[in-house]
Amino acid sequence: MLAACGVEDISDFFAIIPEKKRFPTLDLPEPLSEMEVLRELKELAESNADAEHHPCFLGAGAYHHYVPALVNHMLLRGEFLTAYTPYQPEVSQGTLQTMFEYQSMICALTGMEVANASHYDGATSAAEAVIMALKHFRGHRTKIVLSPTLHPQYSQVIYTYTQGMGIKTLAVNEPPDELDNLNTHIDEQTALVIMQYPNFLGELEDIENVAKASHDNGALLCVVTNPIAMGMLKPPGEYGADIVVGEGQPLGIPMSYGGPYLGFFATRQKLVRQMSGRLVGETLDVNGKPSYALTLTPREQHIRRDKATSNICTNQGLMATAAAIYLSVLGKQGLREVAELCFHKAHYASDCIDTLPGYSVRRERPFFLEFVLRCPAPVSEINAILFDDYGIIGGYDLGQDHDDLKNHMLLAVTEMNTRDDIDALVEALGAIK
Amino acid sequence: MISPNKREEPLVYELSRPGRRGIQFPDPDVPRTKLPSSLLREDLNLPEITQLDAVRHFQRLSQLNHSIDSGFYPLGSCTMKYNPRVNEDAARIPGFLYTHPLQDTNTVQGSLALMHELQEWLKEIGGFAGVSLQPAAGAHGELSGILMIRAYHLARGDKGRRKILIPDSAHGTNPASTTMSGLELIELPSDKRGNVDVKVLRSACSENVAGLMITNPNTLGLFEEHIEEVVDIVHDCGGLIYGDGANMNALTGIVRPGDLGFDVMHYNLHKTFSTPHGGGGPGSGPVGVSERLMDFLPDPLVTIIEDSDEDEPPLYGFKTPPKTIGRMKAFNGQFGTLVRAYAYIRAHGGDGLRGNAEHAVLNANYLLSKVRDAYHLPFERTCLHEFVIEGRWRDVPNVHALDISKRLMDYGFHPPTNYFPLIVKEALMIEPTETESRETLDAFADALLEIAAAAHNNPDELRTAPQTTPVGRIDEVRAARNLVLCCHTQYPSNPDPSADPES
Numbered sequence: 001m002l003a004a005c006g007v008e009d010i011s012d013f014f015a016i017i018p019e020k021k022r023f024p025t026l027d028l029p030e031p032l033s034e035m036e037v038l039r040e041l042k043e044l045a046e047s048n049a050d051a052e053h054h055p056c057f058l059g060a061g062a063y064h065h066y067v068p069a070l071v072n073h074m075l076l077r078g079e080f081l082t083a084y085t086p087y088q089p090e091v092s093q094g095t096l097q098t099m100f101e102y103q104s105m106i107c108a109l110t111g112m113e114v115a116n117a118s119h120y121d122g123a124t125s126a127a128e129a130v131i132m133a134l135k136h137f138r139g140h141r142t143k144i145v146l147s148p149t150l151h152p153q154y155s156q157v158i159y160t161y162t163q164g165m166g167i168k169t170l171a172v173n174e175p176p177d178e179l180d181n182l183n184t185h186i187d188e189q190t191a192l193v194i195m196q197y198p199n200f201l202g203e204l205e206d207i208e209n210v211a212k213a214s215h216d217n218g219a220l221l222c223v224v225t226n227p228i229a230m231g232m233l234k235p236p237g238e239y240g241a242d243i244v245v246g247e248g249q250p251l252g253i254p255m256s257y258g259g260p261y262l263g264f265f266a267t268r269q270k271l272v273r274q275m276s277g278r279l280v281g282e283t284l285d286v287n288g289k290p291s292y293a294l295t296l297t298p299r300e301q302h303i304r305r306d307k308a309t310s311n312i313c314t315n316q317g318l319m320a321t322a323a324a325i326y327l328s329v330l331g332k333q334g335l336r337e338v339a340e341l342c343f344h345k346a347h348y349a350s351d352c353i354d355t356l357p358g359y360s361v362r363r364e365r366p367f368f369l370e371f372v373l374r375c376p377a378p379v380s381e382i383n384a385i386l387f388d389d390y391g392i393i394g395g396y397d398l399g400q401d402h403d404d405l406k407n408h409m410l411l412a413v414t415e416m417n418t419r420d421d422i423d424a425l426v427e428a429l430g431a432i433k
Numbered sequence: 434m435i436s437p438n439k440r441e442e443p444l445v446y447e448l449s450r451p452g453r454r455g456i457q458f459p460d461p462d463v464p465r466t467k468l469p470s471s472l473l474r475e476d477l478n479l480p481e482i483t484q485l486d487a488v489r490h491f492q493r494l495s496q497l498n499h500s501i502d503s504g505f506y507p508l509g510s511c512t513m514k515y516n517p518r519v520n521e522d523a524a525r526i527p528g529f530l531y532t533h534p535l536q537d538t539n540t541v542q543g544s545l546a547l548m549h550e551l552q553e554w555l556k557e558i559g560g561f562a563g564v565s566l567q568p569a570a571g572a573h574g575e576l577s578g579i580l581m582i583r584a585y586h587l588a589r590g591d592k593g594r595r596k597i598l599i600p601d602s603a604h605g606t607n608p609a610s611t612t613m614s615g616l617e618l619i620e621l622p623s624d625k626r627g628n629v630d631v632k633v634l635r636s637a638c639s640e641n642v643a644g645l646m647i648t649n650p651n652t653l654g655l656f657e658e659h660i661e662e663v664v665d666i667v668h669d670c671g672g673l674i675y676g677d678g679a680n681m682n683a684l685t686g687i688v689r690p691g692d693l694g695f696d697v698m699h700y701n702l703h704k705t706f707s708t709p710h711g712g713g714g715p716g717s718g719p720v721g722v723s724e725r726l727m728d729f730l731p732d733p734l735v736t737i738i739e740d741s742d743e744d745e746p747p748l749y750g751f752k753t754p755p756k757t758i759g760r761m762k763a764f765n766g767q768f769g770t771l772v773r774a775y776a777y778i779r780a781h782g783g784d785g786l787r788g789n790a791e792h793a794v795l796n797a798n799y800l801l802s803k804v805r806d807a808y809h810l811p812f813e814r815t816c817l818h819e820f821v822i823e824g825r826w827r828d829v830p831n832v833h834a835l836d837i838s839k840r841l842m843d844y845g846f847h848p849p850t851n852y853f854p855l856i857v858k859e860a861l862m863i864e865p866t867e868t869e870s871r872e873t874l875d876a877f878a879d880a881l882l883e884i885a886a887a888a889h890n891n892p893d894e895l896r897t898a899p900q901t902t903p904v905g906r907i908d909e910v911r912a913a914r915n916l917v918l919c920c921h922t923q924y925p926s927n928p929d930p931s932a933d934p935e936s
Contacts, residue, residue: 001795001799001871002795004799004802004803005795005798005799005801005802005815006802007798010791010792010794010795011791013791013794013795013798013815013817014687014688014794016656016658016815017656017687017688018660018661018688018693021688021689021692021693022687022688023686023687023688023787024560024686024688024689024692025783026557026558026686026783026786026787027557027783028554028557028558028778028782028783028786029779029782030782031779031780031781031782031784031785032779032780033780034517034519034780037519037523037776037779037780038519038522038523038776040779041523041526041529041547041772041775041776042526042528043543044528044543044544044546044547045526045527045528045529045543045544046526046528046543047528047542047543047546048528048529048532048540048541048542048543048544049532049536049540049541050527050528050529050530050531050532051531051532051533052527052531053527056533058533058535058536060535061535061763061764062533062534062535062764064531064533066458068455068456068484070484070487070488072525073488074488074491074492074495076521077491077492077495078500078501078502078503079495079496079497079498079499079500079502079503080491080495080498080500080711080712081500081502081516081521081709081711081712082500082501082502082506082513082516082709082710083498083499083500083501083710083711083712084506084508084511084513084710084712084713085710085712085713086712086713087508087850087851088499088838088842088847088848089904089907089909090839090842090899090902090903090904090905090906090907091498091499091842091847091899091902091903092497092498092499092712093441093442093494093497093498093903093904094494094495094496094497094498094712095498095712095713097440097442097444097494097497098491098494098712099712100444100918100919100920101444101445101446101920103918103919104444104446104919104920104921105479105480107919107921108477108478108479108921108926109477109479111474113919114918114919115918115919117713118714120569120570120573120714120715120762120767121569121762121763121764122763123760123762123763124569124573124761124762131613151763153760153763153764154763156732156759156760157759157760157761157762157763159759160580160731160758160759160760160761161576161613163580163583163584163615163758163759164580164583164613164614164615164616165613165615166615204469204472230474230477231477232468232473232474233472233473233474234472234473234474234475235474238474247763254530254531255530255531255532255533255534256524256529256530256532256768256769257529257532257533257534257541257544257764257765257768257769258534258763258764258765258766258768259534259569259715259762259764259765259766259767259768259769259770260569260714260715260717260767260768260769260770261763261764272916272918278713279918280918281912281913281916281917281918282912282917282918282920283907283908283909283911283912283915283917284907284908284911285904285905285906285907285908286905286906286907286908287904287905288438289438289439289440289441289904289905290438290439290440291440291441291904291907292912293907293908293909293912294909294912295909295912295913295916295918296913296916297913310609310613311572311575311576311606311609311610311612311613312572313570313571313572313605313606314570314571314572314713314714314715314716315713315714316711316713316714316715317710317711317712317713317714317715318709318711318712318714318715319711319714319715321711321712324445324491325487325491327479327480328445328455328479328480328482328487328490328491329455329456329482329484329487330455330456330479331449331453331454331455331479331480331481331482332477332478332479332480332481332926333454333481334454334455334456334458335477335479336477337458338458340461340468341458341459341461343466343468344461344463344464344465344466345461345463347466348463348464348466351466366469366472383537384537387537387540393533393536393540396535415458418462419462419463422463
């Protein structure tokens with residue numbers, strides 16, 4: 001092979017590289033065999049405490065749900081796993097049709113008309129909603145209003161994305177008891193309002209009210225939602241949302257310490273050309289057979305280059321595939337059942353904990369699977385005792401984001417938490433005063 | 434014979450029959466709470482199928498894909514190398530798979546140790562002072578890098594630096610990342626040997642330049658012949674160097690971009706470090722930076738909070754860089770992808786990574802040597818891990834690169850990247866990677882030679898290709914003109930039973 005290339009030694013290919021910097025010695029550990037690599041990684045993994053071995057009541061944007069066995073089996077098919085972006089549709093119909101089905105199911109969940117083939121995660125989907133709204137108003141509106149009950153990391157990502165765009169992003173800093181004040185910040189400069197449903201505190205706010213205030217001012221409304229909640233709740237699309245996004249991780253994707261996840265993104269037909277991200281459309285092949293292809297690609301950076309306002313190149317293909325398989329196998333009834341299981345278990349947990357002396361559950365609004373618990377001690381102290389003495393992974397410390405919520409814990413309950421888990425949590429909290 | 438208007442595999446909604454289900458859940462083991470009736474939805478248009486229906490449906494769909502596992506996939510700039518299966522097992526160890534991203538760091542020391550090691554290894558491989566694992570993909574790493582360059586100049590009060598220089602051979606994401614960061618771009622032409630034109634670069638440099646984005650080796654598969662001069666020119670005018678790491682598979686153990694003076698570069702873990710592409714993601718795009726950008730890295734980094742001693746391993750935790758550009762995504766990067774990249778680097782070591790780069794370059798040059806007489810090579814040079822040829826011949830003007838690509842499918846190969854880079858007419862960009870055997874390269878070269886002959890003798894064979902794929906050549910224009918992105922008009926939730934052909 002070397003002779004065919006006209007070189008004597010493999011290193012000859014690199015003669016162009018500055019000699020002093022060529023072939024550095026890399027200070028990396030010596031290579032291991034496959035079995036040794038796996039052994040080392042198992043040791044690392046086993047030093048973690050995971051939700052299969054500990055009851056977990058932590059949510060706040062990532063949730064421990066049951067993933068039907070077939071989801072992982074199908075994802076491990078090499079034809080899904082080791083394909084790339086379906087640039088060549090004739091040899092990519094599997095990925096393309098799966099994405100088309102995924103888009104259709106996301107439309108159904110959210111009550112919207114069009115969905116893209118996904119973004120990196122829920123937070124980056126929300127940031128893409130901002131970019132879409134700015135594009136829609138072509139610079140005439142430059143203010144973004146973020147609800148105080150939007151996931152704090154989502155607000156942070158929106159700030160990161162927009163720091164060079166010369167816009168005004170207003171994270172409304174009202175205490176959670178005065179959410180209605182959100183509307184007073186919406187004006188004729190506002191391009192987009194972002195609220196969350198269920199909100200970061202797990203509560204179900206009045207979307208219609210915010211939609212009205214947004215639309216009265218000519219602004220768009222984006223609702224960040226939990227896809228499992230959509231199994232039972234009326235979707236934001238039915239309340240007038242213009243964009244619905246969220247974290248798709250609950251749809252058949254393990255928590256995996258934060259990724260890879262799935263940002264879903266849905267909107268109205270009239271806004272489709274402002275939507276970034278990969279899109280799969282139905283078409284025909286040369287023989288008239290229905291088939292699928294990436295479409296509206298001129299929006300993308302390959303062609304427009306400097307005109308492109310989004311640099312999205314990939315989606316989260318395999319995670320969207322997981323969601324498509326999950327939603328297909330659960331179907332209409334299964335998703336409703338999971339949603340109701342979460343609802344009933346979370347309400348059972350909140351009812352039990354609410355009776356404990358020193359604790360009280362916030363009950364200003366209805367909630368889905370997460371609720372706010374006022375605690376008699378700092379949440380970090382309670383969580384340490386829960387884990388050390390009872391082996392329970394406790395809830396999220398809301399005090400780290402909201403001064404008004406010191407000593408408040410956000411607890412999530414899913415279908416994975418048995419009654420025994422919940423009773424053990426109640427007993428443990430009762431013992432901590 | 435399949436009717437022309439019937440799908441190769443029905444849509445999952447077509448398989449749906451009322452009342453069927455794929456999985457049972459237990460009844461609640463707690464008392465039921467009254468549902469908030471005014472908030473409930475009336476209907477949910479999801480399919481109703483059995484589990485076997487689902488398995489067969491997705492199995493058959495998967496079979497309509499070409500993939501690395503099914504055959505050669507020389508898609509240029511995408512580094513479609515073998516994805517070791519042990520990495521899939523590693524990422525699925527319960528201690529990794531079922532940990533919550535917001536758990537107390539004391540309970541996830543294994544994950545943090547892995548992330549910290551990977552940060553250190555990527556620093557070493559790229560020659561950088563710091564690495565953040567946060568960005569979710571290559572383009573996401575680019576955006577992080579340009580935002581860091583912007584923040585760096587602003588922090589120094591250097592507010593006039595708003596221009597990013599980008600060669601015309603760059604990936605399309607480079608200009609888009611620049612625009613997203615609120616900066617302006619200046620495109621630099623390439624010279625006759627495929628390098629950045631140093632003369633033009635020199636005249637473009639000014640006190641308004643924030644930096645240069647460069648891909649090296651570039652998208653022609655060519656190493657910049659004046660790379661040190663290019664870096665010096667940009668640094669001398671006060672700009673920084675952004676390296677697009679998409680082509681790092683040519684350089685691991687060969688040269689470190691940090692040693693060449695690059696200030697920031699993203700790694701594509703799904704290319705260089707073998708994590709699967711998954712039909713278009715998840716990717717992972719960690720960024721490495723030189724000393725002066727350390728404080729601007731995306732939030733958070735994994736750090737050692739307490740050093741190890743004889744009895745105890747170190748205690749790991751997160752830290753926020755003091756002038757961070759902020760979070761690029763929620764939580765902790767594409768963690769599962771990080772596990773796979775860790776396993777890959779651990780299995781290869783420093784010498785192994787160098788060997789991979791050497792063999793990727795050997796395979797590309799070998800393949801080039803076999804086809805260069807039949808195809809026009811726009812730049813006569815030794816390539817690195819990939820090369821670009823023209824998919825056209827003057828004497829057969831009606832044959833295009835696209836026809837060659839479609840015909841390759843009939844030979845069982847995935848086509849190369851088409852029509853990129855833009856500076857080569859009818860470009861075919863070919864990247865074989867190191868994991869392919871000589872026999873595969875020979876078979877692919879033979880196919881390209883036969884196609885070149887057919888282009889002259891029997892061009893219809895190309896123009897009507899592919900003939901052997903699940904669907905024939907697809908009308909992509911129709912997809913955009915007659916936009917159908919969702920099937921609910923065809924398959925509403927509660928169809929009129931009289932319209933059901935089977936009832």
